[in-house]
Amino acid sequence: MSILIGRDTRLVVQGITGREGEFHSRAMLEYGTPLVAGMTPGKGGQRVLDNRVPVFNTVAEAVAETGANTSCIFVPAAGAPDAVLEAVGSGIRTIFCITEGIPALDMVPVVEEVRRAGARLIGPNCPGATSPGRAKVGIIPGSVHREGRVGVVSRSGTLTYEAVQAMTDAGIGQSTCVGIGGDPIIGTTFLDVLQLFAADDETEALVLIGEIGGSAEEEAAAWAGQHLPDRPKVAFIAGRTAPEGRRMGHAGAIISGGRGTAQSKVDALEAAGFRVAGSPTEIPALLRQAGVA
Amino acid sequence: MKIQEADAKTLLLAQGLPVPPWEVARTVADTRAAADRFFAAGNEMVVIKAQVLVGGRGKAGGVKLARSAAEAEAVAGAILGMSIKGITVRKVLVAPAADIVREFYLSAVLDRSARRILLMASAEGGVEIEQVAVDHPEAIVTLHADPALGLMDWQARALAFRLGLGAHLRQAVGIAKGVVRTMLANDADLVEINPLAIVRERAADGSTVERLAALDAKVTIDDSALARHPELEAMRDLDEEDPTDLEARAAGISFIKLDGTIGCMVNGAGLAMTTMDLVKRAGGEPANFLDIGGGARADKVAAATRLILADPNVRAILVNIFGGITRGDEVARGLIEARSVQERSVPMVVRIVGTNAEEAQRLLRAANFQTAVSLDEAARKAVAAAGSAGAAA
Numbered sequence: 001m002s003i004l005i006g007r008d009t010r011l012v013v014q015g016i017t018g019r020e021g022e023f024h025s026r027a028m029l030e031y032g033t034p035l036v037a038g039m040t041p042g043k044g045g046q047r048v049l050d051n052r053v054p055v056f057n058t059v060a061e062a063v064a065e066t067g068a069n070t071s072c073i074f075v076p077a078a079g080a081p082d083a084v085l086e087a088v089g090s091g092i093r094t095i096f097c098i099t100e101g102i103p104a105l106d107m108v109p110v111v112e113e114v115r116r117a118g119a120r121l122i123g124p125n126c127p128g129a130t131s132p133g134r135a136k137v138g139i140i141p142g143s144v145h146r147e148g149r150v151g152v153v154s155r156s157g158t159l160t161y162e163a164v165q166a167m168t169d170a171g172i173g174q175s176t177c178v179g180i181g182g183d184p185i186i187g188t189t190f191l192d193v194l195q196l197f198a199a200d201d202e203t204e205a206l207v208l209i210g211e212i213g214g215s216a217e218e219e220a221a222a223w224a225g226q227h228l229p230d231r232p233k234v235a236f237i238a239g240r241t242a243p244e245g246r247r248m249g250h251a252g253a254i255i256s257g258g259r260g261t262a263q264s265k266v267d268a269l270e271a272a273g274f275r276v277a278g279s280p281t282e283i284p285a286l287l288r289q290a291g292v293a
Numbered sequence: 294m295k296i297q298e299a300d301a302k303t304l305l306l307a308q309g310l311p312v313p314p315w316e317v318a319r320t321v322a323d324t325r326a327a328a329d330r331f332f333a334a335g336n337e338m339v340v341i342k343a344q345v346l347v348g349g350r351g352k353a354g355g356v357k358l359a360r361s362a363a364e365a366e367a368v369a370g371a372i373l374g375m376s377i378k379g380i381t382v383r384k385v386l387v388a389p390a391a392d393i394v395r396e397f398y399l400s401a402v403l404d405r406s407a408r409r410i411l412l413m414a415s416a417e418g419g420v421e422i423e424q425v426a427v428d429h430p431e432a433i434v435t436l437h438a439d440p441a442l443g444l445m446d447w448q449a450r451a452l453a454f455r456l457g458l459g460a461h462l463r464q465a466v467g468i469a470k471g472v473v474r475t476m477l478a479n480d481a482d483l484v485e486i487n488p489l490a491i492v493r494e495r496a497a498d499g500s501t502v503e504r505l506a507a508l509d510a511k512v513t514i515d516d517s518a519l520a521r522h523p524e525l526e527a528m529r530d531l532d533e534e535d536p537t538d539l540e541a542r543a544a545g546i547s548f549i550k551l552d553g554t555i556g557c558m559v560n561g562a563g564l565a566m567t568t569m570d571l572v573k574r575a576g577g578e579p580a581n582f583l584d585i586g587g588g589a590r591a592d593k594v595a596a597a598t599r600l601i602l603a604d605p606n607v608r609a610i611l612v613n614i615f616g617g618i619t620r621g622d623e624v625a626r627g628l629i630e631a632r633s634v635q636e637r638s639v640p641m642v643v644r645i646v647g648t649n650a651e652e653a654q655r656l657l658r659a660a661n662f663q664t665a666v667s668l669d670e671a672a673r674k675a676v677a678a679a680g681s682a683g684a685a686a
Contacts (some may be wrong), residue, residue: 020618033589059520077517078521089662091337101517103480103515103517103518103521104403104470104480104482104517104518105403105410105476105477105480105518107408107513108403108408108409108410108440109440109441111408112440112441114406127617139617139618140617141616141617141647141648143647144647154563155563156561156562156564156586157561157563157564157617158559158563158564158617159559159561159563159564159567160563161617161647162564162567162668165615165646182563183404184403184405184482185405185408185657209563211562211563211566212566214405214406215405215406216405216406219406219515236567238563238564238566238567238570239566239570239572240570240573241551241566241569241572241573241579242566242569242582243549243551246582247516248547248549248562248565248566248582249518249547249562249565249566249582249584250562250563251515251516251559252405253562253563253566262570277670278574279567279570279571279574279669280567280668281669283665
């Protein structure tokens, strides 16, 4: 299988007629993603991307007409929380929110509603996910991937591309790569994704790419150490040189009160049996050492 | 965005929290005049507090009491202009000194794990909560506000009783709810009252009464929400900002100045941190964190180059771009253009991979830029270049 997205994915893109939405929708379609619908209020009835994708006024119509079951959101920050709620309210159960710059408190009730409805939100401020050879949802360049059996989860965008490219160059393919997003309040955590990978029979090994701030890496490490002792596990943590009290670009990347340091994360990961790389380029070699063929 | 104590108190007051009066003064004379007004109003003592956006003011000697106008003048003379953790004190807050019976700690923060607003309180006020967490974790009372219903009265009452504030129940409930309201109304990441104190005051009839008062306040605002709070943007303290911060914000670049010699220009926050880490690993020190963001074009690259070169310590620049939305050839053109107008010449090592990387390589080679293929190689080359540039200088 793969996780989150795969052969059964039927994708609707919310905000497909915007600049970013259209650009990345084209790339998703070219990758072979089953992109079945677009949605922009007031643009219903149009067809975009060389006439290949119908646009609807509401997500509910897109679901009714095309059987869409997954959504990808490119709506600007002011409207993105509502876009997530519309997807939930229209029966979509897997929602990727690419939008960055959403005020954190806006996401608190949204994440709660997603949970209550039994849906899954990935992001916001995330690059999306790719199940190589099957589907790509979001903005990760398709060219960095290769089909395989390593599951990758990361808080970052370009850093993930860097790490995945290094794996691909070394001949190590991926089952699914998931970017969970760099914001303080996100729908899906490292731990959630590790649990999904644990249940996936095609994912043999795990790569976790974290960064300073919060304690999500520590929480995921503790779980993996206990539940996946025999699975090869490699990690990388960005921000060893980051000063305390300064937000390093990502809203969530901040060391405060001595918590959220790279060292605390590295220690927790190593204690849980992860091999921690000093550079993203070392990830492939560590995977081989851990027994990945 | 951090705001000063005086501004934080304004936000608390707007939500009906009990904050004793204060004045802000930028000169010794104004401090004396403010103190005089508080003495004339019947106060016996004032507190004068340095207004800086860093912690540890008290330990640094930035908080002092005064019993007379003359003493206030002397204290202001000592505090104004002093340096606290590298920040020059340019203003002080003057307020009547409270007669403190007991101190508490109360704050609201975003709990990332629970994805809710977390209220934290302790009967050990006046000290840093991080220290209490280490020494007496059992002394910290926590509870989550409901994502939809907010902080309910019964939760606030339970909090008050656990802190031993039963005698001040009505006021304590109002304050706890007011802290959450302050957070929501201003899109704050943090609202902290430390200390929240029971203070003794003289009533009109001469008897003494005890009530709760917020004696200090700290609020930080979610940067992502500033666009919809222009009144809060006005609270940004430009006194404590490096001029480069302003230019970076205007250009839409995420920039943090550090102490090293190797300037970094990267797309993406995680990759930017990684690039800094690899510079350090190769034996150098990064001069900055800089994320040019996704889809950056030539003008942004030029602005980023200016920001980096504004730091006289920079001896080499490392450019690391993983093209996705960002096109490598655009960045290369921006670098070539920036170099043609820059006043100071430092060695530059450029690594561009991903979208349009081949075209970028061609442009950079033709313009005699030093290039690198891998990230580790780029870091090593930049460290070497900074070393030889340093030796030559």
